[in-house]
Amino acid sequence: MLTYSKLSFWEKELFFNDLDATLVGAGLVGYSTAISIKEKYPDKKVLILERGYLPTGASTKNAGFTCFGSPTELLDDLKSISEESIIGLVRKRYDGLNLLKERCEPDKIDYIPCGSNELFTNSEKDLKNYDTCLSKLEYLNQIIENATQIKNNFSIANNTFGFNNINGLIFSKGEGQINTGRMMNQLHKKAVDLGVHILFSTTVNSWEDQGEDVSVETNYGCFRTKKLIIATNGLTKQILPEINLSPARAQVIITKPLSDKPFEGTFHYDEGYFYFRNVGNRVLVGGGRNLDLEGEKTDEIENTDIIMNSLKHLLSDVILPNQNVEIEQQWAGIMGVGTTKEPIVQSISTNVHIGVRLGGMGVALGSLVGQELSELIPFE
DSSP: OOOGGGOOHHHIIIIITTOOEEEEOOSHHHHHHHHHHHHHOTTSOEEEEOSSSSOOSSTTTSOOEEOSOOHHHHHHHTTTSOHHHHHHHHHHHHHHHHHHHHHSOGGGGTOBOOOEEEEEESSHHHHHHHHHHHHTHHHHHHHHHHHHOOTTOEEEEOOOSOOSSEEEEEEETTOEEOOHHHHHHHHHHHHHHTTOEEEOSOOEEEEEEOSSSEEEEETTEEEEESEEEEOOGGGGGGTOTTSSOEEEEEEEEEEOOOSSOOOOSEEEETTTTEEEEEETTEEEEEEOGGGGTTTTOOOOOOOOHHHHHHHHHHIIIIISTTOOOOEEEEEEEEEEEOSSSSOEEEESSSSEEEEEOOTTOHHHHHHHHHHHHHHHSOOO
């Protein structure tokens, strides 16, 4: 193994000498923080470390929804937090999405402002939820307008998609979809263009804040950095066991290409626990964590029969009824959730800082969390 002690003068000088900031995690928050630091402090030396050969958690595994809150999600949040807090949280999501689109040219991440729909079936629970949402629609629209300036965001929609067993739909015009892989590729390019270095297959095992700088121990040895920033979201308990955060696995399937585009749009179902969209002529379906909430509090990147079967049933019974559809791939990603939906952005010691717990809203919040982290960190 080529440990740090065996590196050449040139390698040490380029990557490790006089490091101003080291990010742990090459996901959306890691890249966004590095970019924000370099935009504010162009001369600072910034390094990102990623334990996998690709981002490990959820940044390249999520469904690619540019969403900020469905009607049932907002109403559920109102049961436990104030209207003012919800407006602030939606504003953060919306501002984060706008910052992401500023950094990644929309056409290069396949951004489509197609809106989204929340589906309500004929089940007793959904009938009740639909009636409640309709009675609160004007109120919910005022919350969204206060947060985003979008007027009349929610409206009643018709089932023009051919979905089965659907009682009603509510359309959200401010949302859309992106290509998650291309998003991360654009962030990678921007970071490299700004002079950020990225090292993959590097695991941070421990660190010690020594006052003037931080000693970081990895699988290749030890190095020093002035600031250390943890951006590992759902995997954070592996290196910070005491943090108020739980991993939450999200499982996904995608079909083989269909003969025609089935529909265009993004959709939420069952209070947001299920979601689906088209990816060109394919259909992507994900979620179902509510079927096994305790079992899905894991950082194991695996699929389970109970959730895979539920996604397939949703596809065959509701989304594409009476069609012969084949599944091409299945995968899982790890989100970070907690007792509150507010992300954790804070200093845990003089030179160690964290930006984690994005609550399943990483696409919306990641860029803004990165910006907030860059403003939190005092550089001399």
